[in-house]
Amino acid sequence: MSRERLTEDEIAAGLAGLPHWTREGDTIVRTADAPDFPAGIRVVVAVAGAAEAMDHHPDIDIRWRTLRFALSTHSAGGLTALDLGLAARIDEALAAESAGSVG
Numbered sequence: 001m002s003r004e005r006l007t008e009d010e011i012a013a014g015l016a017g018l019p020h021w022t023r024e025g026d027t028i029v030r031t032a033d034a035p036d037f038p039a040g041i042r043v044v045v046a047v048a049g050a051a052e053a054m055d056h057h058p059d060i061d062i063r064w065r066t067l068r069f070a071l072s073t074h075s076a077g078g079l080t081a082l083d084l085g086l087a088a089r090i091d092e093a094l095a096a097e098s099a100g101s102v103g
């Protein structure tokens, strides 16, 4: 996947397919509640595996069973296809633990 910054049109098109994610400047963000703390940690472990495989790493905030993921490509100074790809993987990990979006 390319580490080139996406254009505004490409970002908008990508986010149209990621309804749980919101744009915050050069970052995309999703907050979700897992059913309980262990389920939330299982999501984080699954995401960590995907991130290592992609060599692309999210910022993760864990508060009991509430998880907030923030994605950006720091080396590119903005959003790239890697962020959209990792967002889709995070959606899969959250769905596997029946976690639902907050906000």
Ligand SMILES: C[C@H](O)[C@H](O)[C@H]1CNC2=NC(N)=NC(=O)C2=N1
Pocket (backbone or CB within 6 Å): 055, 056, 057, 058, 071, 072, 073, 074, 075, 076
């Ligand atoms: C050397 C390695 O490819 C880089 O440090 C990677 C690792 N993971 C990364 N993750 C994110 N989110 N942005 C980066 O620029 C980045 N760079």
